[in-house]
Amino acid sequence: MENGFHMLLYRAFHAQRAWLRPGRAALGLGPGQPKLICYLARKGPCSQKHLACYFEVDPAAVCRMLDSLEKGGFITRRVDQNDRRTGIVQLTEAGRAAADAWQEDCQAMEQQMLRGFSDQEARQFADYLRRARENLRAAPAPKEETP
Numbered sequence: 001m002e003n004g005f006h007m008l009l010y011r012a013f014h015a016q017r018a019w020l021r022p023g024r025a026a027l028g029l030g031p032g033q034p035k036l037i038c039y040l041a042r043k044g045p046c047s048q049k050h051l052a053c054y055f056e057v058d059p060a061a062v063c064r065m066l067d068s069l070e071k072g073g074f075i076t077r078r079v080d081q082n083d084r085r086t087g088i089v090q091l092t093e094a095g096r097a098a099a100d101a102w103q104e105d106c107q108a109m110e111q112q113m114l115r116g117f118s119d120q121e122a123r124q125f126a127d128y129l130r131r132a133r134e135n136l137r138a139a140p141a142p143k144e145e146t147p
Helices: 005-027 033-043 048-055 059-071 093-113 119-138
Strands: 075-079 087-091
Touching: 005 033, 005 093, 033 048, 033 059, 033 087, 033 093, 048 059, 048 087, 059 075, 087 093
Parallel strands: none
Antiparallel strands: 075 087
C-alpha cells in the first residue's frame, strides 16, 4: 500500500503543499487562492464562473476565495457591461505582485522536487501526470453505494 500510486501521489502532493505553505501565508493568501491569482495574471480578467469551470471547483468555493482576495486587496470585481448578471474579476497591482512572488516560490519548489532528475525525466514525469489526469477525467467516477 505504501508504494501504491494513490499513496505516492498523496504523499508527494502533501509534501508540495507543506513546502509552499509558509510562502503562501507570508503573501497573505489562503488555500486555493494562489491558483486563482496566477490564472488572472496569465489570462487577464474573467468571470467567476469561468474560474470555477477551469479549476473544476464548486462556484460557491470560488466565491468565498474571491471574497477573501477582494478583502485582501488582491482583486477587484465589476459588472460585465455586456451581461450585467456576470461579474468580472481582475487583479490589482498587489494581486499581480503576489502572483509573481508565488510563481517564484513554485519555481523554487519545482527545482527542489526535481533535483537529480534529468531534463528528459522531468519532461516524462510531467507527461505521465498529464496522461494520468486525462485518464481519470475520461472515465466516470464510481458511483456511491446507497444503503
